[in-house]
Amino acid sequence: MRTGSALLAATIGGTWAVVYLVTQVLVSPPLGVGTTVAAGTVASVLLVLGYPSALRGPRAPRALRPLSRRRIVVGGHRMPLRSGLTADAARRTATLLRPLLGGDAVVITDRDLNLAFVGPGSDHHQAGGPVRAAAVRSAIGTGRTVVSRRASTMGCDAPGCPLRSAVVVPLVVGERVVGTIGVFRTHDEPAPRDQIEDMASILSLHLELAEADRERKLASDARLDALRAQINPHFLFNILNTIGSKSRTDPDEARQLLLRLSDFFRYAVRQEGQLAEFAQEYFFVRTYLSLEQARFGDRLRVRYDIDPQVLTAHVPVLTIQPLVENAVKHGLADKVEGGTVTLRARVDPLTRTTSIRVTDDGVGMTSDTLDALGGGEGADGARGGVGLRNISERLTALFGERFTLDIQSTAGEGTVVEVRVPLR
């Protein structure tokens, strides 16, 4: 057993035997049952606790180091604008900042609309309404801080507006003005300008980070598209050859294979989003493997060991199929007598993780190759693997540090790849 459960069980059994020997046979008179059981229990508990480190020995797997992406967070994670310039985030930011900025009213706008307005005057400077104050419009236009000391230059056209002075600072992402933050007072002395400009630059930084997040998500989508595009050529070429030869000997099966192939690509192409239920991915893998089995015949044997609980868990799309494809292509294709691919999937309810393990008893890899994979150099290179690195990058984008991707391999004995991802 790979996890070494048998070893643990044997050791615990042996320990009890030793305890029995010592307390019941060697010692005269024999000790009481209670003492014996206590001694054995203590020893077993110690064994179980020490098991992962001491008994099983250092683990061989070389984790494919996820690229470390540490976010730069300024001003803490609680700043609402961190998620982008939306009405809800603006409202919460304005409420948060009003006591800090020394004004009576705070407005946050984008280029056209008041996103949020907190304080006196909110009856006509409505959130969601168009920008009313001329000072704000001019700050958007010029991209510079606007300070007005009188109600007339502040420029609200509504009669009876209680606001008299204003400091309006643009929010800038890159070179673009994306909005403004304005602080109004009900008397003629405007709020401290430096403080508001500092705050505006912090907010701008947050907006820039939000932008970076969006771009990273786009990049991750692009990686998925790249993978989709990558699935095709080799596999398609092989399977079409198979179908071509079958069309003569067994036209009916050839037709079935074509239909399967269409199922396969329908899934690969239509799949939207980054996560799918395991049942869908499983369907995809089965379709893929049945196509490969048509090509390899008896040389490719498949075993599924799947707990039904996994079926409804969400897993990253197009992750399992490439791993299985690697097992077939690099593990078994070069082995004359063929071999078995095992797909094992479990949910661990304690840690709320889904673990998916693809095992093959094919040719395996030397430790050099494994190191090269682990180092990330040439993962897509000479051996033409279907993007382990791609998978690793997508998992990093989706889960940060909260996943593992382990590869263990021995030349001549096969390869085990295990992915663990959070359940949700």
Next chain:
Amino acid sequence: MTVTSAGTLLALITLVALVTLVVRPRGASTVDFYLAGQRVGVATNALAICGDYFSAASFLGVAAAVYVSGLDGVWYAVGFAAGFVPVLLFVAAPLRRFGEFSIPDFLGRRLASERVRLVAVGVVQIVILSYLVPQAVGSGITWQLLVGHGLPGLSAYATGVVLSTAVVAALVAFGGMRGTTWTQAIQFLLLLGALVWLAAAVAGSGFHYSGAVAELSAEPLANPVNDEAGWHLRPENNHLDPAAPATFGQPGAAYGPLAQFALILTLVLGTAGLPHVMNRYFTSPTGTAARMTTVWVLGLAGLFYALAVMLGTAARQQIAAAVDDHPWLEELTVDGILRVPEHALPVLGRIYGGDSGLAVVAAGALVAVMSTIAGLLLAAAASWGHDVYERHINPRATQSQAVWAGRASTAVVAVTAGGLAIAMQPEEITPAVPSIVAAMVTWAFAIAGSALTPVFLLAIWWRGTTAAGATAGMVVGGLVSVSMFVVGALPVGPGIGEMLMTPTLVSAPLAALVTWLVSRATTAPDDVERQWLVLHGTAADRYAERLARLTIAGPGSAPGRPGRRRRRDADR
């Protein structure tokens, strides 16, 4: 414990371990049954749910309750089994369709509120704890009878509690007993096997249920008590008709008119709020399958409890008759009636099967206790680790930190439950209720039925439910039920006292009312219509079924395939 019973017990436990390892389905067809939504798959999940659900309370407690108070004890069996009727009708399918992993997750996403999730976590923890304690008590009682003496410095009872919780906690925390569907299903089969064997042995010896009930009802029901005069039999009061004596075949031996009703309502409502049982519903492939699973669970539960009731009755009749032939019964009984009613099944096993028979029943009880404790600890630890630790304390936790959080919370919950079980000496409470284990489980059902079920049902079936309403409902239901227990434990008049033992009658409607009132005053989440489609629509079900059909139909399954494809395309 004699060598024979120890040997048999050990052999049985090993057998379970082996069977669990060997029977685990292998090969290409493992999950196919399941995917197809065929009977085998549904039955497997149903067996697994039973493995989680049937605990010491079901195995030892129901028989004990019947043993002590006759028909009033049968209500436990009826209530435990009937609890799945509301689940079947109102909960199973929508819950699965919504597709979250636990009750707090469900409420949190349905009502779009972190606060609801946290409050639900709190309630779930209370329910789990009050369900865990009776399991620990059950294993303590089993150990007391089976082994008879404890570790140095501990009583036999405390030893059983400590060992069982420690072993299961270690198994849960360090791998192994992580409750895969197969493991739980096989554990239940062993439990059912022990019960069926005992029932067959009893029936084979010429036992007739109706005859036994008639014979036992011929004279007033009396049970042993221990007071200044030592152990002696005291006739039970008839709570329904104080003038007449209480008998085995008529209601009234344990509960008054209100309490009879309250007990059943508590058990029926409580099941829908049990976290470890509900968690398994989230793993059915489709809503329909979840519902069919419940039908199977109902059937299995009906069988199980019918046998338990029969055996409780048999124990009352046969043990009294067997005292003369079995001298070892002397110290356990008073005039042929057992002092601790939970001993009914183990003693029956020893009468019919000798030491091996005792070991078979003990193995059944241990397996029931351990699989339930494992399920509960998992639900509790996962809830702490996921809902509290990962979401609020350390949102950037790595995998290994999450694992350690789960292990630590397993340990804490296990220690708390074990400590409470040792603090509650069963001998002190036994005279007050028919079966200590069954009665304590009732408290868990009462809290679940008061705090969770009303909110749960409203969130599934009423669009207007809001986060504030659900929070208020859960808090009110939980507080009212717990405080009514506290008041009920104080010495008060008998009329109020008996109702206070099962507070669901008051607290569940109150919780529903509060939820409704507060929800009316606040506004529901915006996307309620979209959620409604997910909860009650069947499109996702049809999609999952279609996918399952396609997955299993490999290449070469030519017949019928073109037609199927056309249907599928028409669905688009």
